[in-house]
Amino acid sequence: MNLIRIAFKALQRNKLRAFLTMLGIIIGVAAVIAMVAIGEGSKQSIQSQLSSMGSNMITILPSSNVSGGVRIEGASFQSLTIEDVRAIENNAEYVSEVSPVSSTKGQAIFGALNWPTSLQGVGPAYFDIRKLVVQDGVSFSEADVATSAKVCVLGQTVINNLFPSGESPVGKVIRLNSIPLQVIGTLAAKGQSSFGQDQDDIILTPYTTVQKRILATNYFQSIYASAINEGASAQATEEIISILRETHRLRPTDENNFQVRTMEELIKTLGSTSSLLTILLTAIAGISLVIGGIGIMNIMYVSVTERTKEIGLRMSIGARGIDILLQFLVEAIIISITGGIIGVILGITSAKVITLTLGWPTLVSESSIVLSFMVCAFTGVFFGYYPAQAASRLDPIEALRYE
Amino acid sequence: MNNKILELQEIRREFVMGTEVVRALKGVSFDVHAGEFVTIMGSSGSGKTTLLNLLGCLDKPTSGNYLLDNVNVKELSRNELARLRNHKIGFVFQSYNLLPRTSALENVELPLFYNPSLSTHERKERAVKALQSVKLGDRLDHMPNQLSGGQQQRVAIARALVNQPVMILADEATGNLDTRTSYEIMMLMQELNQQEGKTIVFVTHEPDIAAFSSRTVMLRDGKVVKDSINENIRSAKEALAALPAADDY
Numbered sequence: 155m156n157l158i159r160i161a162f163k164a165l166q167r168n169k170l171r172a173f174l175t176m177l178g179i180i181i182g183v184a185a186v187i188a189m190v191a192i193g194e195g196s197k198q199s200i201q202s203q204l205s206s207m208g209s210n211m212i213t214i215l216p217s218s219n220v221s222g223g224v225r226i227e228g229a230s231f232q233s234l235t236i237e238d239v240r241a242i243e244n245n246a247e248y249v250s251e252v253s254p255v256s257s258t259k260g261q262a263i264f265g266a267l268n269w270p271t272s273l274q275g276v277g278p279a280y281f282d283i284r285k286l287v288v289q290d291g292v293s294f295s296e297a298d299v300a301t302s303a304k305v306c307v308l309g310q311t312v313i314n315n316l317f318p319s320g321e322s323p324v325g326k327v328i329r330l331n332s333i334p335l336q337v338i339g340t341l342a343a344k345g346q347s348s349f350g351q352d353q354d355d356i357i358l359t360p361y362t363t364v365q366k367r368i369l370a371t372n373y374f375q376s377i378y379a380s381a382i383n384e385g386a387s388a389q390a391t392e393e394i395i396s397i398l399r400e401t402h403r404l405r406p407t408d409e410n411n412f413q414v415r416t417m418e419e420l421i422k423t424l425g426s427t428s429s430l431l432t433i434l435l436t437a438i439a440g441i442s443l444v445i446g447g448i449g450i451m452n453i454m455y456v457s458v459t460e461r462t463k464e465i466g467l468r469m470s471i472g473a474r475g476i477d478i479l480l481q482f483l484v485e486a487i488i489i490s491i492t493g494g495i496i497g498v499i500l501g502i503t504s505a506k507v508i509t510l511t512l513g514w515p516t517l518v519s520e521s522s523i524v525l526s527f528m529v530c531a532f533t534g535v536f537f538g539y540y541p542a543q544a545a546s547r548l549d550p551i552e553a554l555r556y557e
Numbered sequence: 558m559n560n561k562i563l564e565l566q567e568i569r570r571e572f573v574m575g576t577e578v579v580r581a582l583k584g585v586s587f588d589v590h591a592g593e594f595v596t597i598m599g600s601s602g603s604g605k606t607t608l609l610n611l612l613g614c615l616d617k618p619t620s621g622n623y624l625l626d627n628v629n630v631k632e633l634s635r636n637e638l639a640r641l642r643n644h645k646i647g648f649v650f651q652s653y654n655l656l657p658r659t660s661a662l663e664n665v666e667l668p669l670f671y672n673p674s675l676s677t678h679e680r681k682e683r684a685v686k687a688l689q690s691v692k693l694g695d696r697l698d699h700m701p702n703q704l705s706g707g708q709q710q711r712v713a714i715a716r717a718l719v720n721q722p723v724m725i726l727a728d729e730a731t732g733n734l735d736t737r738t739s740y741e742i743m744m745l746m747q748e749l750n751q752q753e754g755k756t757i758v759f760v761t762h763e764p765d766i767a768a769f770s771s772r773t774v775m776l777r778d779g780k781v782v783k784d785s786i787n788e789n790i791r792s793a794k795e796a797l798a799a800l801p802a803a804d805d806y
Binding site for chain 2: 156159160163167168463464466467468469470471472473474475476477550551554
C-alpha cells in the first residue's frame with residue numbers, strides 16, 4: 155500500500171513526463187482496440203450480408219450420372235421429384251424449410267413492352283429460404299400451388315422493364331410464353347449476387363404452374379432447403395443425403411445421383427479473409443504497443459539516472475533494494491495501466507467516431523479490450539523491471555554523492 | 558548515561574583502486590555513549606567520509622567490529638542494514654537531499670514509509686510533531702524551493718528525527734550555510750542534545766562548529782589522532798546573540 159503511495163507521489167512530481175510516457179501506451183492500446191474493431195466490424199458485416207443471402211441455404215441439384223457408359227449433364231438429368239421434397243420436409247430434423255425449383259426462360263410481355271427473364275416455379279417456402287421480401291401485394295400460398303394458379307410475383311428488374319412509368323404492377327396480368335399470369339406481389343430489390351448475377355431479374359410462380367402449364371414435367375431442376383441454423387448446415391446436408399438415397403432407392407454401392415451444396419464454404423472463405431485482415435491490423439497495432447513499452451523502459455532508465463540522488467537518499471533512510479525495485483516497478487505499472495485505461499476509452503471512442511464519420515462498420519470486441527489491457531500491464535512489468543532492478547542495485551554511498 | 562550507542566573496535570577499511578590498495582581507515586577505535594554530542598573532525602583525505610559511511614551503516618568495515626546499539630553491523634545483510642538505518646540512524650546531509658516538488662511534511666514522512674508498522678494517521682502525526690520540534694510547524698505544505706537553506710536543513714533534521722533514531726548522524730550539516738544560519742542549526746542541535754538527550758555525531762572540518770559539541774574526535778590519515786572531551790561547550794544561542802545584527806539587507 156505504501157509502495158503505491160510512494161510511486162504515485164513520485165509520478166505526481168513529474169506529471170508531464172508521466173503523461174508523455176503514457177501516451178505511447180495510450181496510442182498503442184487505442185490502436186489495437188480500434189483496429190480490431192474495424193476488422194471485426196467488416197467481418198461481421200460480410201457475415202450479415204451472407205446471411206441475408208441465406209447462409210443456411212442448402213441447394214440440392216441432380217448430379218451427372220452414368221447412363222450406359224455416357225455421362226449425362228446433371229441439369230438435364232431428371233432425378234428430383236416432389237416425393238423427394240415431401241420426404242425431406244417430413245423426415246429431416248435439421249431442415250426448417252424446403253422448396254422445389256422448376257425454372258425456365260421466357261419472354262414476359264405486358265402491353266407493348268416485353269422482357270426476357272427467368273421464370274422460377276417455387277414453393278411458398280422459397281421466399282424464406284432465399285430471404286426474399288415481398289414489397290407490395292402477397293406471395294402465393296399452398297392453395298395456389300395445389301391449383302397450379304396462374305399467379306406470379308415480379309422482381310424489380312422485370313418491373314422496371316415492363317412497368318417503366320412507375321405504376322403498381324399488382325393486379326395486372328402479364329403474359330409469359332403466351333400464358334397469362336396475374337401479378338399478386340412484387341419483390342424488394344436484392345441487387346447483384348456476389349457472383350454478379352442480377353437477383354431481381356426474376357418472376358416467381360408456383361412450381362406446379364411451371365411444371366404443368368409450361369414444361370409439362372414431373373421433375374425439378376433443383377431443391378432449395380434451409381438448415382435450422384447456420385451451424386447445422388453440415389448435419390442437414392447429411393440428413394438430406396441419406397433421405398434422398400432412400401427415396402431414390404440407391405444401393406450402398408451406388409453413387410449419389412444428386413448433389414447437395416451449402417453456403418458454408420463461401421462463408422468460411424470470406425470469414426478467413428477478414429480474419430486475416432483482423433490479424434494484420436492487430437499485428438500493426440501490437441507493434442505500436444511494444445514501441446509504447448520501449449518508451450516506458452527508456453523513460454524509466456532516464457528517471458533512474460536522474461533520480462540517483464533520490465534513490466541514494468531513500469536507501470540511506472532505510473529503503474531496502476526491494477523497496478526501490480518495487481517503487482520503480484509500480485511506477486511503470488501505474489503508467490502502463492493508467493495509459494491502458496485511457497487507451498481503452500480512446501479506442502472505443504475512436505471506433506465509434508470512425509463508424510459515425512466514415513461509415514465503416516466497427517465492432518469493439520471484449521476480447522480485444524481484455525487482451526490489449528493484459529498486454530499493456532505485462533509491458534509495464536516487463537519493461538519496467540530492468541530499470542527498476544538497475545535502481546535497486548545502486549550503491550547508496552555513490553548514489554548519494556551523485557551529481 | 559553510560560550505555561554505549563556506538564562501539565568501534567580497530568576499524569579498518571580498504572579500497573581496491575585498480576592495482577592499488579587505498580587504506581582509508583587504519584584501525585579506528587572509539588565509543589560513543591548515549592547523550593553525547595560528538596564532532597568528528599579532520600581535513601580532506603583523513604578518512605572522515607569513509608568513517609561516516611561506516612557509522613551510517615552504508616558501508617561495512619574490511620576488518621574490525623562496529624556495534625551500533627549493541628548490534629554488530631558486520632553480520633548484517635544489505636536488507637538488515639537498511640532496516641537498521643531506518644530505525645536507528647537519522648541522517649542529515651550537507652546538501653539537505655530533500656525531494657524536490659514534495660512538501661516539507663511529505664519529505665519528513667519519507668522514512669516512515671519504510672517502516673511498515675505505522676498507520677497513515679500515526680505517520681502524519683509524527684511528521685507534524687517532528688516539524689514542530691524544528692520550529693517549522695507553520696511550513697508543513699511548503700515545497701523545498703519555497704524554503705531558505707536553513708529551513709531546508711531543518712526539514713532534513715526533522716526527517717532525521719521522525720523515526721526516533723538512537724543517533725543523529727550529520728555530514729557537514731552546516732557546510733552550505735552562512736554563519737548565522739549555521740549557528741541556528743547548531744542551536745537546534747544543542748537543544749536536541751541537551752533537552753531531549755539525543756546522541757549526535759557531527760562530521761565537520763570547521764573547528765568553529767566543533768566548539769559547540771561535547772567531544773571532538775580528530776582524524777588524520779585514517780587514524781584517530783586526538784579524542785578530547787570539550788570542557789567548555791560554547792552555547793550556540795549565545796553565539797547567535799553575539800553576532801552583529803543582520804542589517805546588511
